[in-house]
Structures are given as C-alpha cells and as structure tokens.
Amino acid sequence: MSGSFTTTAARNIFYGGTMFFLLVFLALTFQNEQIIPKRDRREMLSNPQIAAGKKVWETNNCVGCHTLLGEGAYFAPELGNVTKRLGSKEAVMAFIKARPVEGIPGRRSMPQFNLTDQQLNDVATFLDYVSKIDTAKWPPNIQG
Numbered sequence: 001m002s003g004s005f006t007t008t009a010a011r012n013i014f015y016g017g018t019m020f021f022l023l024v025f026l027a028l029t030f031q032n033e034q035i036i037p038k039r040d041r042r043e044m045l046s047n048p049q050i051a052a053g054k055k056v057w058e059t060n061n062c063v064g065c066h067t068l069l070g071e072g073a074y075f076a077p078e079l080g081n082v083t084k085r086l087g088s089k090e091a092v093m094a095f096i097k098a099r100p101v102e103g104i105p106g107r108r109s110m111p112q113f114n115l116t117d118q119q120l121n122d123v124a125t126f127l128d129y130v131s132k133i134d135t136a137k138w139p140p141n142i143q144g
C-alpha cells in the first residue's frame, strides 16, 4: 500500500490542493467585493446628523457601558439593534431621557446625561442608522 504513494502522487496532491484553495480564495474575495459596497451604506458621510450623533455617542462614552455591534463594555445592553428592540427612534429617545430608574433590585441603572433635545435626537438617529447596517443577521437574537 505504502508503495503506491509515489512522489508524483504527492506532488499532484500538493499542486491540486493549492490550486483548489486558491480558486476558493479568489471566489470568496470576488464575492466579498460584490457584497461589501452594498452593506456600506455611506450614509454617515452624507447625513451630518448621523455624524453628530456619533459624536454624542463618543463624547459621553456610551461605549464605556454598552457594546455597539459587539464592541465595547459588557455592563449594559448591546445597542446596535436597540431601535428594533424598543420599536422606534422616539422610544430610544424617551428611554435615555427617563434615566435613571433606580431602586429595582438586581437591575443596573443608567445615569442621566442631560442631553439637549438636539443631542438626544442626534444620538438616536445614529443608533437608528446602526440598527439598519446589514450585519449578516448579527446579533442572533433581539436581546443582543
């Protein structure tokens, strides 16, 4: 049996395998090149309110407690899909405005940020934008 595995056979497996995976790699690269420009909505660049909302997000260090599409701290809920979870942009704004809610045993509480109506609207617009990014169905459930 071992005699039938020749140097030529080994070489053919090497070249064949290399060729096969090179083709798979090229096909996946090509597919990515097709998909990614459609996912990247480039809205952030054209809509100043989304950019302003991102700024509110950053300057208030929301990511110090929350994750956004998985990136951030694990103290508070994932917010990449929060608009879908709470139902609307208005509900997100009302939630942030109504904090803190304290005294519920076992529940973490979010501080009041005293955002202006404009900042509140901006950050909710940013979160709404994030919730519409095509993330290939991630997170897998609505809780995030």
Ligand code: HEC
Pocket: 056, 057, 060, 061, 062, 063, 064, 065, 066, 075, 076, 077, 079, 082, 085, 092, 095, 096, 101, 107, 108, 109, 110, 111, 113, 123
């Ligand atoms: C100190 C930690 C902390 C920071 C900083 C923080 N949050 Fe929160 N946030 C929480 C906690 C804890 C909850 C869950 C509280 C609750 O359900 O009452 C929450 C919940 C939320 C929710 C509702 C999530 C859901 O699914 O119900 C939204 C929206 C939200 N935060 C937005 C923000 C934004 C925007 C900022 C930045 C301006 C921010 N948070 C900063 C702690 C924080």
